[in-house]
Amino acid sequence: MSLDNNQLLRFTTAGSVDDGKSTLIGRLLYDSKSIFEDQLEAVENTSRKKGHDGVDLALFTDGLRDERAQGITIDVAYRYFTTPRRKFIIADTPGHIQYTRNMVTGASTANAAIILIDARHGVIEQTKRHAFIASLLQIPHVIVCVNKMDLVDFSPAVFEKIVGEFEEFASKMLIMDIRFIPISALLGDNVVNRSVNMDWYADAPLLHTLETMHISSDINKVDMRFPVQSILRPQRDHFRDFRGYAGRIAGGVIRVGDNVTVMPSGFKSKVKSIQAPAGNLEEAFAPMSISVTLDDDIDISRGDMIVRENNNPSATQDLEVMLCWLHNKSARPRTKYTIRHTTNEQKAMIREIIYKIDINTLGRITDDNEIGMNDICKAKIRTTKPLMVDPYRVNRSTGSVILIDESTNETVAAGMIV
Amino acid sequence: MSKYFLNYLEELEAEAIYVLREVWAQFQNPVILFSGGKDSIVLTHLAKKAFFPSKIPFALMHIDTGHNFPETIAFRDQLIDSLGARLIVGSVEDSINQGRVAEEQGKNATRNALQITTLLDAIEENQIDCAIGGGRRDEEKARAKERFFSHRDDFGQWDPKNQRPELWNLFNGKHFEGEHFRVFPISNWTEMDVWNYIRREKIEIPSLYMAHERDVVWRNNSWIPTSDFLSINEDEAIFNKRVRFRTLGDITITGGIESEADTLEKIVQEVAAMRHTERGNRTDDKRSETAMEDRKKQGYF
Numbered sequence: 001m002s003l004d005n006n007q008l009l010r011f012t013t014a015g016s017v018d019d020g021k022s023t024l025i026g027r028l029l030y031d032s033k034s035i036f037e038d039q040l041e042a043v044e045n046t047s048r049k050k051g052h053d054g055v056d057l058a059l060f061t062d063g064l065r066d067e068r069a070q071g072i073t074i075d076v077a078y079r080y081f082t083t084p085r086r087k088f089i090i091a092d093t094p095g096h097i098q099y100t101r102n103m104v105t106g107a108s109t110a111n112a113a114i115i116l117i118d119a120r121h122g123v124i125e126q127t128k129r130h131a132f133i134a135s136l137l138q139i140p141h142v143i144v145c146v147n148k149m150d151l152v153d154f155s156p157a158v159f160e161k162i163v164g165e166f167e168e169f170a171s172k173m174l175i176m177d178i179r180f181i182p183i184s185a186l187l188g189d190n191v192v193n194r195s196v197n198m199d200w201y202a203d204a205p206l207l208h209t210l211e212t213m214h215i216s217s218d219i220n221k222v223d224m225r226f227p228v229q230s231i232l233r234p235q236r237d238h239f240r241d242f243r244g245y246a247g248r249i250a251g252g253v254i255r256v257g258d259n260v261t262v263m264p265s266g267f268k269s270k271v272k273s274i275q276a277p278a279g280n281l282e283e284a285f286a287p288m289s290i291s292v293t294l295d296d297d298i299d300i301s302r303g304d305m306i307v308r309e310n311n312n313p314s315a316t317q318d319l320e321v322m323l324c325w326l327h328n329k330s331a332r333p334r335t336k337y338t339i340r341h342t343t344n345e346q347k348a349m350i351r352e353i354i355y356k357i358d359i360n361t362l363g364r365i366t367d368d369n370e371i372g373m374n375d376i377c378k379a380k381i382r383t384t385k386p387l388m389v390d391p392y393r394v395n396r397s398t399g400s401v402i403l404i405d406e407s408t409n410e411t412v413a414a415g416m417i418v
Numbered sequence: 419m420s421k422y423f424l425n426y427l428e429e430l431e432a433e434a435i436y437v438l439r440e441v442w443a444q445f446q447n448p449v450i451l452f453s454g455g456k457d458s459i460v461l462t463h464l465a466k467k468a469f470f471p472s473k474i475p476f477a478l479m480h481i482d483t484g485h486n487f488p489e490t491i492a493f494r495d496q497l498i499d500s501l502g503a504r505l506i507v508g509s510v511e512d513s514i515n516q517g518r519v520a521e522e523q524g525k526n527a528t529r530n531a532l533q534i535t536t537l538l539d540a541i542e543e544n545q546i547d548c549a550i551g552g553g554r555r556d557e558e559k560a561r562a563k564e565r566f567f568s569h570r571d572d573f574g575q576w577d578p579k580n581q582r583p584e585l586w587n588l589f590n591g592k593h594f595e596g597e598h599f600r601v602f603p604i605s606n607w608t609e610m611d612v613w614n615y616i617r618r619e620k621i622e623i624p625s626l627y628m629a630h631e632r633d634v635v636w637r638n639n640s641w642i643p644t645s646d647f648l649s650i651n652e653d654e655a656i657f658n659k660r661v662r663f664r665t666l667g668d669i670t671i672t673g674g675i676e677s678e679a680d681t682l683e684k685i686v687q688e689v690a691a692m693r694h695t696e697r698g699n700r701t702d703d704k705r706s707e708t709a710m711e712d713r714k715k716q717g718y719f
Contacts, residue, residue: 004425005421005425006425006426007423007424007425007426007429008424008425008426008429008430036692036694036695037694038694038695039695075563075578075579075581076563077559077562077563078555078562078605078606079556079562080555080556080606080608082608082610086426087426087611089606101583102583104583104585105583105584105585108585108586109585109586109587215423216422216423221422229436229439229440229443230439230442230443232469232470232471232472233472234471234472234473235472236471236472236473238471239471239472242471244471246439246468246469247439248432248435248436248587253422275470277428277431277432277435277467285422287424287429287432287433288424288428288432289431289432289433289435289436289439289468302443326583338592340588340590341588343440343443396586397586397587400585400586400588401588402585402588402590404590404592409590409592409593409594410582410590411582411583411584411585411590414583414585
């Protein structure tokens, strides 16, 4: 079996226990044979203790002591499974309103989001919130699973109605790829195996969809961005003059011989060599971790960005961002925060809250500047030195920032550059 | 190169290298926690790649329970030698002799939990601000909640319900004096990924992972190797079996499985067909449903 072209797909699942989220994940793991016997035995024992009939699939996702006791997900948990086609990482995030910060965290690295809807209830406020976060975090693919189809007699009319409702409100959002799948996580219909109860549904079940969707274009491979992470100066025989700039390519393709500009200094040079884990290469692309050497000896340090000549990000001290507040200490305008962008770190200040989003109606609130935990707003930020940025929708890596509170060292906010 | 995407193993490698370089940039005195097991060996291999052609800029730290497989120690010393790296040893034996901890009593006594004190002491004594570990989220349910950059307070404790959010690949390692971080570059790898990577990279591993003949007793559903540290009960019989180990820990609690897999190729095939988790043979995790969470909160690996 050759795994050489098998890719890694990260997806997030948003929903509450009531939507059957844990059952769905349990089903995916169970039917793809990713559950080990000792895990199964442990869950069988717990299911018996709790008086459930058969195996409660939801128990596979139980984590911390408090979560087991309360039957809820408190924090993002990561799960893994592999099929002959792909490796998958699930960011299992709680769906309650107070856990927006966890949903945002899980969404930040995801290729796809699974949004669960209970077929009996249709589109509810929570669904809109989940879709909004998926669009805000620019998750490239959204899969809406209409769950519990067994409880509505596998009715195509119910499914079609929900699809219609979802498309209506999602048409106002920036979501590039939406698919709809009617499922029953409990019975396994259209999760791994095709449903025999819903022959009216002609498309692929969930797992097959995840295995085959095109994800290579999820990362920008057009605009070359190379944030310098560290400088390698070996000072050893053979490498005495070696000066390598190490980092992870944040966008595009870099080739030996490319004319490049170092930002913010503006110095120009040519790529002399590229070192990758497997040896020297002629070209490398995002998201590879490499080091490069340049033809000229110029002053470059961590936080600088090497880009292709004539394709520059904007170097700016004034950012407009969509800000998700992640901490119970509220945002304080005009207070200094540390801002981290790629490998660059500067001081920053929130200059203005332009508007706040009402997470339930998704409307804009302009007369409320109080930004607390789980709030999302549009804000203006001023930094002490320029950052080299792209809009988040063009590049998730060079378009994202976090704010760190200097008095507690805690990460307090995540920002997406508009 | 014709394709412009990474396969899953290349992507995991790129991610781990990025994390290791981030550690170097953000901390003053980081070490790699080196147990001699496959995960810490892979970690060390990745560090070699991350900083090539420079040497690994981290010391390796081994928390030595004194209950070792002799093969592990021999392997450790040889690796240190070839890397030209510095080795720091924290000794559980010393912690016992100094009265910092007391040996557990009884038939199932181990030094597993005692390592916590030795580890935290070693971190403090050596003024380490970041300990890089080979922990993986697929190993255990409490580990599934770990961040790449995981904060420890000045008592070395983990607060799983109050972790820093970790978005994109923007890692926040800021900390106050006396606090430290645990960083897990191979968080997203599974046991299978580790073995596939070892095979792809032809990484040397201790012979204990390969099938070999050994004297063992049947205890807690696995074959525990006989050693000077194991007290054999009257009702237990010693067998000579062909076994191999899926994880390497303290010799008193690491159970082997019967196996004929004596090459990397065969191990990968065997692991792919496994129906039990690798830590299923570790009695340290069997003490309660939340045994790992409870130890981790106190400062365990």
